[in-house]
Amino acid sequence: MKWRDGAPREYYSKYEKVSIENHQGWFDVYRLPGDVFAICEPQHFQEVNAYLILGRERSLLLDTGMGICDIKAVVSELYQGEIMVVNSHFHFDHIGDNYKFDEVYIYDDPFARAIAQNGLPKEGLGNQLDEDMFLFDCPKSFEPEQFKISPYKTRLIQDGYRFDLGNRSLEVIHTPGHSNDSIMLYDENYKILFTGDTFYLGALYAHFDCDEFGKSNVEDYYRTMNGLLERCSDIKALYCSHNDFIADPIKITETALAFKRILCSCPDTEKETQAGHTYLEDGAKLKEYGFNGFSIIVKEYIVNFISKGEIL
Secondary structure: OOOOOOOOOHHHHHOEEEOOOOOOOOOEEEEEOOOEEEEEOOOEOOOEEEEEEOOOOOEEEEOOOOOOOOHHHHHHHHOOOOEEEEOOOOOHHHOOOHHHOOOEEEEOOHHHHHHHHHOEEHHHHOOOOOHHHEOOOOOOOOOHHHOEEOOOOEEEEOOOOEEEOOOOEEEEEEOOOOOOOOEEEEEOOOOEEEEEOOOOOOEEEOOOEEOOOEEOOHHHHHHHHHHHHHHOOOOOEEEEOEOOOEEOOHHHHHHHHHHHHHHHOOOOOEEOOOHHHOOOOOHHHEEEEEOOOOEEEEEHHHHHHHHOOOOO
């Protein structure tokens, strides 16, 4: 059974679609406010979004997608100047085409450095290359059995680092929780917060504990979301790395409150965890809690600790 029918997501109709020659039957591109192109991969369960953020002197590409088709060809069609490539975090669906670029800026984290140095075999993707993860058949040029994440060259960054695009500056905000290397980029000029996987309208993963995905931390996730508005008090829009491109900044407060509810009382909003959300884990050991427009997935043992008062 496919994870959804063939109809386009309704939210795409809100945005200006850009016609490109190098779509490869895989990529769609949309023009967003603030001189930003969203490059999305709507035919896979991940529905991942990369962002090309345009500047006067250079531009920045946030993430390189799954690597199933060539995102560099799309980027080169949209912009012909200098490009800096940055990873929101090191998970497979954001780093697939990293190796096609000269270097990639990553947060200084041992799990992220290890994947950059060694790459990742297809076995590290769990079930994400199964037929049911694709809306239609795989692209003709794509061979799932041969797929791997190739090693790539990196430059390490820390919290507070700034990317200068000439007429705009993007500040790195370290946002641990989903993974320890997770970052957001804050564009003070346009009041845009590029959230990576720390927030989007969908299932937020706070359960990882393996070399392939690093270590999630529920308490860190709460602290991250609880502190964001104090650091960036005038955010006008969240640009998210999965599903709908733009979310309301109120979702930061809502997510912090959701994590607080999980940490303090276990909300009575448990729902069934989809097979696509299980990756390398046993889905029976995960708990998913639903909120307004998003959900949070944690390990079952976290829930047990909470009920015994051992996590606080």
